[in-house]
Amino acid sequence: MFRKILVVCVGNICRSPTAELLLRNALASSAITVTSAGLSARVGESMEASARQILEDHGHCAEAFTARQLTPDIVNEADLILVMEKEHVKQVLKIASHARGKVFLLGKWQSEREIQDPYRRGKAAFIHAHALIEDAVSSWAQRLAR
Template sequence: MSTHQVHQDLNVVFNHILFVCIGNICRSPSAEVMMRNALQGRNIDVSSAGLGALVDHGVDATAQQLLIEHGLDGSQHRARQATPQVLSSADLILVMEKKHLRRISEIAPEALGKAFLLGKWQEEAEIPDPYRQQRPAFEHVYRLMAEGVDAWKRYI
């Protein structure tokens, strides 16, 4: 089977990509906006949720500023909780840290087989939480997420 055929087959599988972090206000909504932009023009639903979501909160101000500086916008985002239903409805779940995979296994064990680190293709890199830190921490996290989104895009 050619690489092109494999990619076509994967497109059928990944109709809904879900990004997961803790609060759903920094990492996962930023990665969601980045992936949605990367997959523009393709009929793939991209969303995010948090394992301890600050429900209905918008994107963190520093995270939003970085998105804007890269020509993106997360201003429409509202944080939501990663419930068993939200996790089960996704075709691919991308998390920031290994502990998020463990938490998903507790909440929705059936979803664990489709959950991976966003940094999977960067030697299983974890993406630290920049919440309540200074801008350099957000810039570092943004770079890691951009690398992860770019690497995953090849498989979606």
């Protein structure tokens, strides 16, 4: 049973906080906690403005958020780690090689789909990333809420 889920991307200001919020909302009736961190986090920064706006446009309250750096301790605490790109799996395993069996793509159930970073690529890239994250989160939530 998964109790602690960690979502990881690079800066921890766009994709992972979006997925964290959506997955936390989808699993609100369970005892599962969801957090996020970045491989090269923009530590202390809030969510990127476009990512936050798209969440709010979809009816979600983008609560106060602060980016944090992924550490071995954070990896150890998580029961399941969801990443955005295949390269992220490798980078997480460099930090904590023993995490091998608990790191998966967020897009696992969409044919191992990767979700590219929308940072500095314009609003359309953020809208696209949000749609992919929403789809992937829905698939994970259905499986985790059982």
